[in-house]
Amino acid sequence: MLLGDLCTVWADRLIGTSGLPAAVLLGARREYDEMRIEAVAGQYLDILHGADGAAGVGAAVTVARFKSASYTVQRPLQFGAALSGAVAPDVVAGYDRFGGAVGEAFQLRDDLLGVYGETAVTGKPVGADLRQGKRTVLAELAFSLAAPAQHRRLDRVFGDPDASDAAVTDAAAAITESGARAEAEAMISARVSTGLAALAAAPIDPVARDRLGALALASVQRLA
Amino acid sequence: MLLGDLCTVWADRLIGTSGLPAAVLLGARREYDEMRIEAVAGQYLDILHGADGAAGVGAAVTVARFKSASYTVQRPLQFGAALSGAVAPDVVAGYDRFGGAVGEAFQLRDDLLGVYGETAVTGKPVGADLRQGKRTVLAELAFSLAAPAQHRRLDRVFGDPDASDAAVTDAAAAITESGARAEAEAMISARVSTGLAALAAAPIDPVARDRLGALALASVQRLA
Structure with missing residues (x-):
């Protein structure tokens, strides 16, 4: 806890001593502070829903928005x-829509990699989200879409840290069969489309637009 | 924990939106960041010494300096x-010496009130520091000065949340008899003298000097 507090302060100090003009730094700090508030709110909701049990797909998307989309992209x-000091408001608004959509897509991809990825490739222990009973958007989709038999296969591993690899593989298959995996992929595609459309509509420098578009695709297609 | 994180960010946001000039705010933030780093360091050392057992008077004074003096006065x-934007370096140096000395004295008074104060007056539960086994400067003085019989009377309550009021009163008497109470009072007096001398030596506005001097005396004589 203390190390976390210390890192928080050190990060503030790094920003403060970066040598950029004071007025520019203060403007950037406003975004930084909002980001930190959203991350705290997302973490709070995540814990709350974890205690509540099934809060539903909408609640899981809200957590992804506050806890992941905000600090990864938006x-x-x-x-x-x-920091650049002089960006037009409609460019900032474009970044806002793009970042929110792509940030959510990024987290949805992360959910899928946590169930269907390969640990050797992703560095993320496959099945850990299921064994921890993490209420990701993918899990909430599965709980809402699964037929009773699929639901039971998922229940056998969800929140059980000792679930066997075979049971985890079977639960992953049940999630696919429920339609949740396809629905998560559709949600990713929709968000990438929204994000790219926001980029296209805003008066963003063409080189920056191309690079941001490529980054968006890379972040949601990573290692899939 | 999350509420603490949120309050940290809200405090940053309050500073950032106070309306003061950006360059002034950034200068003030540097002090604010140092203060927060010192508070974390002090809290860490406090926990460390609590786990270590007796770390000695010097270690307890270091904790008081980082954990209390820094954020209360210095x-x-x-x-x-x-924030005032234009204070001469030798005034700042005077504040530094004054604040460090008076801040430590303030914490030493707090230690004494925790053992000898009246809860109805101080709002601080008397004996709580002893029952919690808090390694205050006063406690370290007592452990270093106490004769074996006094040491045993202190050991009977130190770190025992269920110690009786009578045992706590007896331990407080043992601390007095060991000479630790008088030594703590002498340390307070020495620090107040150092602080007032630093005020006198620095080219501080006379009205400000008088008020700071009065505040120093009030903070170390409070409710004694």
Whole structure:
């Protein structure tokens, strides 16, 4: 806990001593502070829903938005825009829509990799989300879509740290059969489309637009 | 934990949106960041010494300096100086010496009130520090000065949450008899003298000097 507090302060100090003009730094700090508030809110909701039990797909998407989309894509873009010191409001608004959509897609891909990825490739222990009973969007989709027999196969491993690899593989198959995997892929595609459309509609420098588009695709197609 | 994180960010946001000039705010933030780093360091050392057992008087004074003096008096003065935007370096240096000395004295008074104060007056549960086994400067003085019989009377309550009021009263008497109480009072007096001398030596506005001097005396004589 203390190390976390210390890192928080050190990060503030790094920003403060970066040598950028004071007014620019203060503008960027506003985005930074909002990002941190959203991350805390997302973490709180995540814990709350974990205790509540099934809170539903909408609640899981809200957690993904606050806890992941905000700090991975959305706010860093706005932070960068603020640091540059002179970005037009409609560019900032474009970044906001793009970042929110791509950030959520990024987390949805992460959910899928946690169930269907290969640990050797992703570095993420496959099945850990299921064994921990993590209420990801994918898990909430599965719980809402699964037929009773599929639901039982998922229940056998969900939240059980000692579930066997075979049971985890079977639960992953049940999630696929429920239609949740396909639905998660559709949600990713929809968000990438929304994000790319927001990029296209905003008066963003063409080189930056191309690079952001490529980053968006890379982040949601990574290692799939 | 999350509420603490949130309050940390809200405090940052309050500073950032206070409306003061950006360059002034960044200067004040440097003091604020140092204060927070010192508070974390002090808390870490406090926990470490609590686990270690007797770390000695010097270690307890270091904890008091980082954990209390810094955020109660020393850094707030420097924070204020930075906010005013134009304070001479020798005034800042005077505040530094004054604040460090008076801040330590303030914590030493707090230690004494925790053992000899009246809860109805201080709002601080008397004996709680002893029952918690808190390694205050006063406790370290007592452990280093106590004769074996006094040491045993202190050991009977130190770190025992269920110690009786009578045992706590007896341990407080043992601390007095060991000479630790008088030594703590002498340390307070020495620090107040150092602080007032630092005030006198620095080119501080006379009205401010008088008020700071009065505050120093009030903070170490409070409710004694």
